[in-house]
Amino acid sequence: MDGVLGGFGHVTGVDLKESQEFLIKLTEKGHLKLSEKDTRAVDCGAGIGRISEGLLCKMFGTVDLVEPVVKLLDKAKEIVPASSAGDFHYVGLQDFTPESGRYDVIWVQWVIGHLTDDDFCAFFQRCRRGLKEGGVIVLKENVCKDGFVVDKDDSSVTRSDVYLQVRSGMQATAQIIN
DSSP states (O other): OGGGGTTOSSOOHHHHHHHHHHHHHHHHTTSSOOOSSOOEEEEETOTTTHHIIIIIHHHOSEEEEEOSOHHHHHHHHHHSOTTTEEEEEOSOGGGOOOOTTOEEEEEEESOGGGSOHHHHHHHHHHHHHTEEEEEEEEEEOOOBSSSEEEOTTTOOEEEBHHHHHHHHTOOOHHHHHO
16 A cells, blocks of 8 residues: 555655645635535545545545545545545546536545546546536646656656646646735
């Protein structure tokens, strides 16, 4: 299970804290509007549920997980608190279609490098339709300086911030709230 994060067995407290502060800032600045009840997030590319367990389940009433690797998602069922666990989707992001208007937050962390540009763009278009009014898509990803870089060892792609915004057609909110 350590291999999912390149040998790190957990997500650091700093990473989780900063992500939580980011969500709080989005809410305070009016970019994310959460209802008092029935808040729902989805962890896309959830792996064994580290982000769900350490962040999303603490901030949302229900958290769904999307992961194509059965072994990883089965492990997530052991980690994610049953009181917050929603649906477990055994599917790749290229085939995941969120129910229309279902999510306050669609969380996508360290996974889009495994999607082709076409699949990445189509995924984000489907995710837009999956948001509740006032909901947001959070993309937390490593970026390169310019264009994109293909990792020949694992066939993943690292894209630049500008490339991500142009391809997805979305504005980077992180720039707005800083």
